[in-house]
Amino acid sequence: MRRFVLIAxxxxxxxxxxxxxxxxxxxxxxxxxxxxxxxxxxQLDLAKGWEGFTKFLGALDFENFxxxxxxxxxxxxxxxxxxxxxxxTFLTLLIGYPIAYAMTRASEEWxxxxxxxxxxxxxxxxxxxxxxxxxILGQEGFLNQTLMFLGLTSEPLIIxxxxxxxxxxxxxxxxxxxxxxxxxxLEKLDDSLLEAAEDLGCSRIKAFWLxxxxxxxxxxxxxxxxxxxxxxxxxxxxxLLGGSNTLMIGKVLWDExxxxxxxxxxxxxxVILLLILIIPIILFQRNEQKQRESEG
Amino acid sequence: MRRLTWFNTTSLTLGFxxxxxxxxxxxxxxxxxxxxxxxxxxxxxxxxxxLMRNEAFLDAAWVTIKVAVLSSTFATVLGTLAxxxxxRAGRFWxxxxxxxxxxxxxxxxxxxxxxxxxxxxxxIGLDRGVMTIVLAHTTFSMCxxxxxxxxxxxxxxxxxxxxxLDLGSTPFxxxxxxxxxxxxxxxxxxxxxxFTLSLDDLVIASFTSGPSATTxxxxxxxxxxxxxxxxxxxxxxIMIAIVTIGVISASxxxxxxxxRQRLEEQQAVRS
Numbered sequence: 001m002r003r004f005v006l007i008a009x010x011x012x013x014x015x016x017x018x019x020x021x022x023x024x025x026x027x028x029x030x031x032x033x034x035x036x037x038x039x040x041x042x043q044l045d046l047a048k049g050w051e052g053f054t055k056f057l058g059a060l061d062f063e064n065f066x067x068x069x070x071x072x073x074x075x076x077x078x079x080x081x082x083x084x085x086x087x088x089t090f091l092t093l094l095i096g097y098p099i100a101y102a103m104t105r106a107s108e109e110w111x112x113x114x115x116x117x118x119x120x121x122x123x124x125x126x127x128x129x130x131x132x133x134x135x136i137l138g139q140e141g142f143l144n145q146t147l148m149f150l151g152l153t154s155e156p157l158i159i160x161x162x163x164x165x166x167x168x169x170x171x172x173x174x175x176x177x178x179x180x181x182x183x184x185x186l187e188k189l190d191d192s193l194l195e196a197a198e199d200l201g202c203s204r205i206k207a208f209w210l211x212x213x214x215x216x217x218x219x220x221x222x223x224x225x226x227x228x229x230x231x232x233x234x235x236x237x238x239x240l241l242g243g244s245n246t247l248m249i250g251k252v253l254w255d256e257x258x259x260x261x262x263x264x265x266x267x268x269x270x271v272i273l274l275l276i277l278i279i280p281i282i283l284f285q286r287n288e289q290k291q292r293e294s295e296g
Numbered sequence: 297m298r299r300l301t302w303f304n305t306t307s308l309t310l311g312f313x314x315x316x317x318x319x320x321x322x323x324x325x326x327x328x329x330x331x332x333x334x335x336x337x338x339x340x341x342x343x344x345x346x347l348m349r350n351e352a353f354l355d356a357a358w359v360t361i362k363v364a365v366l367s368s369t370f371a372t373v374l375g376t377l378a379x380x381x382x383x384r385a386g387r388f389w390x391x392x393x394x395x396x397x398x399x400x401x402x403x404x405x406x407x408x409x410x411x412x413x414x415x416x417x418x419x420i421g422l423d424r425g426v427m428t429i430v431l432a433h434t435t436f437s438m439c440x441x442x443x444x445x446x447x448x449x450x451x452x453x454x455x456x457x458x459x460x461l462d463l464g465s466t467p468f469x470x471x472x473x474x475x476x477x478x479x480x481x482x483x484x485x486x487x488x489x490x491f492t493l494s495l496d497d498l499v500i501a502s503f504t505s506g507p508s509a510t511t512x513x514x515x516x517x518x519x520x521x522x523x524x525x526x527x528x529x530x531x532x533x534i535m536i537a538i539v540t541i542g543v544i545s546a547s548x549x550x551x552x553x554x555x556r557q558r559l560e561e562q563q564a565v566r567s
Contacts, residue, residue, distance in 0.1 A: 002467070007385055007394075010378035010438070014397040017435040021412030024419055099311035102304035114308070116547055121315050123539045125496045127513050127520075128532040132318035135325060135524045142321055175315065226403065233405020235499050240520060250407045257411060257503075267415070270408045277405070285399050292450070 022274070029064055029267035040264045064268035074252065074269065078276065081249040084163065084238075085231040088170040092227050093220065095171060096178035100219075101212075103179075104186040115183070122176045130169050130240050137165050137241070161243025169237040174230075178223040185219030185291075186212070218291045225284035233273055249273055319536060326529035343530040353515060353531065360495060360512040363426060367433035368490035374434065375441025375490070376483055382442065383449040401439040409436060410503030417504065424506030432504040433497065437490035444489060448482035481550055488546065492539070 031040045068074045103114045121129060136142045137160040144156040159165050189212060197207040235250035242248065249269065257266040300308075329340030347353060378398060385391075401409065413432045414424075422428055452475070460470040476483070498513035505511065512531075519528055 003385060006377065007381050007388055010374050010381060010442075011390070011394055013374055013435070013438070014378075014394070017413065017416070017431060018397050018401060021416040024415045025408075025412045028415055095311065095314075098303070098307035102300065102308045102311075105300050105304045106308070112547075116543070117312055117315070120540065120543055121319070123492050123543050124319070124536050125513070125532070125539075127496065127498055127516055128322070128535060129318070131516070131520050131524075131528065131532065132322040134520070135529075136318055136321060138524070172314065172318070175311075229403040230405055233407050235405075235407050236517075250405060253407045253411065254499075263415070266411060270411050273405065274408060277403075281400055281403060284403060285396065288399065 025267045025270050028264055029271045030062065031264050032063065033262050033264050064265050065272070067265065068268055068272065073247075074249075077247045077249045077252045078272070080247045081232050081234075082276075084166060084170070084246075084248060085228050085234075088167050088174070088231055089224050089228040091167060092171050092174055092178045093224060096175055096223065097182055097220070099175075100179045100182035100186055103183050104189070111187075118176050118179050118183075126173060127236060129173050130236055133165065133169055133172065133241060134160065137168070160241065161245060163242065163246050165241040165243075166238050166246050166248075169241045170227075170231055170234065173237065174227045177226040181222040181226065182216055182219040185216045189215055218287065218294070221287045222284070222291065225280060225287065229277060229280050229284065232277065322529055323533045323536065326526065326533040328526060328529075331526060343526040344534075347527050347530050347534075350527070352510075353512070353527075356510050356512045356515040359426060359509050363429050363433060363501075363509075363511060364491050364494035367430045367437060367494045368487050370430070370434040371437035371441050371490040372483060372487040375438035375486055376445050376479075378438060378442035379444075379446035379449055382446050398439050398442050401436045402443065404436075406497070406499035407503075410500040413500065414503040424504060425509045428504045428506070429501050429509060429511065432500050433490075433494040436500065437493050440489050440493060441483075441486035444486040445479060445482045448479045452478060481553070485546075488542075495535075 028040055033040055099118075103111065103118070106114055134141075138144070139156045139158065139160070141160070143159070144153075147153045148156065159168075193211050193215075194207050197211050198204065202210060233250040233253075234248060235254050238246045238248040238251050239254070242251075253266050253269045253273070256262050256269060325336075326343060327339050327341065328336055329342060330337035378394075382395060382398065410432070413428075413435070417424060417428050417431075456474050456478070457470050460474045461467065465473065496513065497511075498517050501511045502514055502517075505514065516528060516531065519525055
């Protein structure tokens with residue numbers, strides 16, 4: 001009995017506030033927009049029981065989803081989000097891996113400090129960290145002033161409100177998510193494996209590619225998912241740094257909801273985004289489970 | 297064997313410069329006396345004064361702190377419970393679903409979580425305000441707490457708890473007197489994590505708050521959309537300072553506690 005209560009409390013909390021809301025999003029994505037409060041016409045009327053359900057099935061026209069397919073704004077926004085998320089995940093890996101690797105090479109006394117330096121930005125406000133780049137990347141920003149002072153460019157570079165600024169923002173804010181899992185797998189690596197490889201005639205670089213890199217795969221996969229999945233639906237970064245030139249689905253959903261007040265369409269956008277995300281989320285959880293099992 | 301090559305040193309230097317320079321620049325410009333954020337016109341603390349007189353920001357800060365304290369406390373209780381269930385309860389019906397619901401919110405895009413919670417609150421006719429933000433924040437923070445706590449519980453020596461049970465304590469006493477003190481550092485860092493997540497959150501709060509409750513991130517976001525402002529720089533500097541002091545002192549305290557524990561263990565072994 002006690003065991004049942006212990007399990008039931010967090011279980012029902014998550015069911016009620018995590019799973020049920022998704023069901024509601026799905027339901028509303030099938031209804032029509034209306035000028036009322038709340039601004040949609042419910043299609044599924046559960047109070048009418050079975051009759052309501054059959055009526056709902058009969059009236060089901062997937063109108064919002066059809067609209068999403070027809071209008072190429074949405075289709076382009078999904079593709080562009082996928083592209084931005086994939087490229088920035090790759091860039092984050094490219095920058096994060098050498099940092100994580102160097103951290104494990106540092107002496108024992110230094111490692112906790114380095115680790116804290118990576119974690120510290122994670123504790124500071126995400127919004128502020130994105131905001132900091134507005135002042136740097138603007139036309140009269142710090143970067144352009146420095147470049148012009150050094151004589152590297154004569155005219156200010158236009159970076160803010162372009163996709164480049166979005167890439168910079170994503171790499172900057174998500175870098176700790178890439179470094180930490182890679183660091184934790186690299187740290188557990190047995191040094192004697194590398195020594196053995198070098199004794200057997202491997203060069204240091206070859207030993208890295210044949211031993212270190214494959215053994216850090218778990219961390220790389222975890223890091224990539226931790227960057228890729230949330231970036232796909234990112235809202236703050238594209239809306240502050242990307243300007244109107246950057247199309248990302250998180251921003252489309254936000255505008256659809258807050259500006260156009262088309263709740264059914266916003267819900268349909270969310271449902272499709274969720275469908276795109278299900279596979280990476282499942283893969284991520286599998287990877288986490290495998291990591292935990294190999295540790296235990 | 298382990299040594300830093302020039303490549304390692306360069307990547308560390310460049311990496312940390314990349315992570316910290318933007319914030320350093322932000323802090324420096326918060327002391328700029330010019331309204332134009334790009335031109336340096338001398339040292340001044342006037343923006344901090346302006347900020348202190350800005351009622352709207354102060355109100356928002358108060359709402360934000362209230363939400364963060366409440367939601368992180370609820371999240372810590374629920375998250376610890378969830379971690380306990382995840383690690384200890386063995387097999388039960390729907391366990392996969394349960395662990396899925398713990399891990400999915402960690403990576404779920406905030407726009408989806410926010411939208412779905414808002415539609416739930418409207419569906420059940422809950423007025424949007426401080427309470428709904430607290431419910432929303434508790435839900436996603438508890439997952440972070442339970443991940444932090446369950447990784448500590450997984451390495452926990454079960455025989456300690458079994459010994460307490462053998463010696464006649466009830467399961468609850470065993471949890472309170474044996475398990476809880478040992479996992480306490482993880483529970484505390486879980487609370488801190490939940491607290492900062494709540495302080496930071498813009499997207500979910502925007503969806504779930506009503507006109508009666510504006511949090512600081514919502515306020516900052518609407519100000520920042522119009523461009524860089526020195527007042528926001530000052531506000532950011534204060535927030536960065538609080539977090540830095542908090543994180544450094546927390547790590548010093550936990551380091552000291554670890555040293556003390558080691559000394560006590562050595563003494564116990566000797567006697």
